[in-house]
Amino acid sequence: MIHAIPSLDRHEKKMRWKRISFLIIFTFIWLTLVFIYTRDLSRSDESKTANDARSNKDRKIQQDDKDPHDRKVREKIEQHAQQVIDLSNDEGDHEVKLLEPQSEQEMQDNIRWNPNFDEKAYIGATALKQGEDAYKRNAFNQAECDKLPTDRGVPDTRDYSCRSLEYKHKLPTTSVIITFHNEARSALLRTIRSVLNRSPSELLKEIILVDDFSDNANDGRLLKILPKVKTLRNNKREGLIRSRVRGADLAKGDVLTFLDSHCEVNERWLEPLLSRVAQNETIVVSPIIDVIHMDTFNYIGSSADLKGGFGWNLNFKWDSMTSEEQSQRAAHPTRPIKTPMIAGGLFSISKNWFIKSGKYDMGMDVWGGENLEISLRIWMCGGSLEIVPCSRVGHVFRKRHPYTFPGGGGFVFAKNTRRAAEAWMDGYAKFYYKREPGARGVPYGDISDRLKLREKLKCRSFKWYMRNVYPELNVPEGVNDKFGELRQGGKCLDSIGGKPGDRVSTFPCHGGGGNQEWIYSLDLKQIRQRDLCLYLSDTKGQHIPVTLMPCEGDAKLMAWDMTKDKIRNNFIQRCLTISSSGEIVADPCEDDNEKQIWQLKES
Template sequence: MKRKYKLLVYSLLWVFVIGLFVCMVGNKKDVGNKALRLKLKKDELASIDLTVFNSSLAYFNEKAYISKGRLKPGEDAYHNNKFNQEASDVLESNRVIPDYRHRKCLDLEFPKDLPSTSVIITFHNEARSTLLRTIVSVLNRSPPHLIKEIILVDDFSNDASDGRELVQIEKVILVRNLKREGLVRSRVKGAEVATGEFLTFLDSHCECNDGWLEPLLARVAEDRTRIVCPVIDVIAMDSFQYIAASTELRGGFDWNLVFKWELLPGEEKARRKNDPTVPIRTPMIAGGLFVIDRKYFHKLGAYDLQMDIWGGENLEISFRTWQCGGRLEIVPCSRVGHVFRKQHPYSFPGGSGTIFARNTRRAAEVWMDEYKKYYFAAVPMARTVSFGNITDRLALRESLDCKPFKWYVENVYPELLKHLPTVRDPSGTNSGAIKYKSLCFDTYGRGAGSHIGLYACHMTGGNQAWLYLAGRLRHGSWCLAPPTPAYVGAQVITLPCSSSNDQLWDKLERGQLRGVTVIHRLSNLCLDARNAQEITVQECNPQLDTQEFIFTR
């Protein structure tokens, strides 16, 4: 009897275990990777590629999508993206990453009714695995009601299907440029179609960590003039290991206007000593990852649409935010990983250096006032770069009643004043051109002791920057002079400025609405532009237009 009783108990227990196992397996089918759920249910689908089914739910086929962009046998893993694509492709889109938040961050509570956000991700020929992982991390590690939509802006990638296939995923929409526009114009296009109350900008090779979104949204909800950034952790470009970044850093720059991470100053450290969850005030943001109120983004002037491709836009929006009444912060309880590369995987029309110099000079011309002379001292070649028309940005600055750059360096970034570069010519920012018709005096980039000539005016300084000061025609630390003694037909050359009278010139006005004649004081000969390849001194003749010049500023 006892034996039969034991058999009955074992049998019932075995049935229970089997039933529990079947139940768990059945439920698991419907769980899947929730970020990869498609917008349509299984019975509404016709024939969609890249689809797998778990019970009644349809899921995006991650493996099929990534396989279309995999490396070919023997192909360099770093060639396309300048990171190890092979290491990325083998990782699941919903891989587990370490949570590096301070334990006090876990105790914070946030309002349940935070505004929703539109997440804007721009990309150009991004590796499929990193792009998909960015999207999945947003959807899986964010409260669903806070993500209004994910807007992918494809900046004219070679393969349009990179983005087109992803729109099957819930909340993902796509905007594709008809030509290469660059980061700035692509982000603005995304912002124009966004419907969320806030905008969240992300790069296309990120991984959002647990609890990343709520601290950012809450901070902006408290004050709509804030632009807030997460702590940007490092995803190693070789191994794709997720590495914690320090929470004792902020964004800054030197006078070359290149972004850098720097240690917090003592005052900021002291302010956060007892509470590591306190946001960090930062003079500049890295630019790739931040949250901003959508209406405030447009009111503040969005981005400078004349900036090309990439570079300098973070500088410009940082100056503009601080000087026009806003505030930049890093929120230590929000962490997002980012793949940092040593070089760009894509080309820049005209070269990356030229594009960056053009963009940064636009920012300097609009926002830095008299302090831009230190930028030119640190980066002399910037004077030679054309920066386009800035009339609309200057009008924006005036309409927003923005503060001068002097206020910014004194109140936001006083550390910048500790390392001022030497300005060889304090009046250099007031230099102008010496014009003869449509041509300008040009040094051709030659050194001291070389003759000068005429070249098409570009009005951006550089080789064409001249200053008439104390009777001397100055180009930086060089002055224009004929040989000693001067003679008719002699070429004028650049020499180191000195107290010599050989370098003295007088300007004689030719009458209203006309230019000037420039007379060498010792020889009484006049500058003459009869030969475009060389400026000479000749006998003065007021009837000759080759001796009539216009000084501009």
């Protein structure tokens, strides 16, 4: 029994130590919980204070957002912006400013939009005044443009077969470059939002906005807070061509994607373009350009059966596909479309190839002719141009330019076009001067750098281009050949993209060339499109149908005299007529028949 007592004492001490340990642990846990609670409460109070401060500032900005210089709007947005970095341009003649966006991680997390951006104040600061002409500033309906949401949905205008296509996982990144001068803020913002909303984050490296010395510097400056957006501002008017080059020089993406500032990209617009460039970096690709109506801003799908081209006035126009091309399109609607020329406003090009192939002609001014020059250069110097039908981008087409050209728009376009003709068209430039004799007197500057580039890249001839790329561009068979629309009032003779044996018709004139542009040969007396001529399908009977047939056919059934506003076939003494049913026929000529009066409006 004596030996049992020490054992009981040791047990009691052990139990007492366990109780003390438990109290220590419990006390530590309790103090930790109290600390966490106190810290969160403190943060909540700080957050409330910050939110109150922001709310007060927001109310103040909204009161002042009518300030024409956007002073209060700028103060709100710039508190979230990062530092401004000064960069010199390539000529060193003035400074441009590159405004850095958020960090890469923040951009990935917030690709859609930035909640700190006050969109209403940004657009409202340049809203139309009461009674102001809605078309004066931008040559489109600004009132309608301002009214629409900047993140509106658009109809998916792709062919259904495009929607099931898959693209390889690893595609190159792109820098989207948008230049603008006095653009409507709502149109510019809608362009940016559509790119952010419909572009995979991992493919969209950045959006570079190049403000070409707009009247209000805040048009671009206030957008620097937006995800992935960088802004440049020229300190003098440079024009689209030089502005695009400056944006391209700063771009970090593998591919450069140029957009106009009044566009809306469609669903999965980017992947088809980048996929094609990834296959071959010398391919320059353009989307199908849908129409955003300048009055209503309705989004309208465009035909996928057209390609870009030009006439001997060197103006861009849309050409109908040949019969063979149409058959191929019907069988393979997702295949890229080889195009002799691109419209120029919207396209993607490998940055490496852009640099190697000569960027843009920096001797050109403002706008116009640059798409002809880059199209000829790419084709003749080892590359190619394609329209990718599974990529769709809407564009606002206007009837006039809202901005001025130094020296006048006609002079600038003639100068730029003459530079392209002299540098790339060899002896065929004479046909341009026959069509546009006034261009001969327009000085076009020094093109020696372009000629050296041709030699360096071992570029092919314009004759090769005509034979292999654009055989539809017929060499005029006489100096007196005329090009243009055959009009009767507001309607134009239209081939409807016809094939041999098809009838022609009339449709409202659209001024875009293509099906409505005809060549009249004074030597051969033929009226033709490509290799098809207007043809009498019979020589007897009433209302003889007029069709399209290869121009190598019976010459007397394709010979038309255009005198005294009539188009007459002297073999059967019949005149081109719009019948009572609206068909194009050959009827007996009548002096007082208004349906036989035609005018050739030269293009």
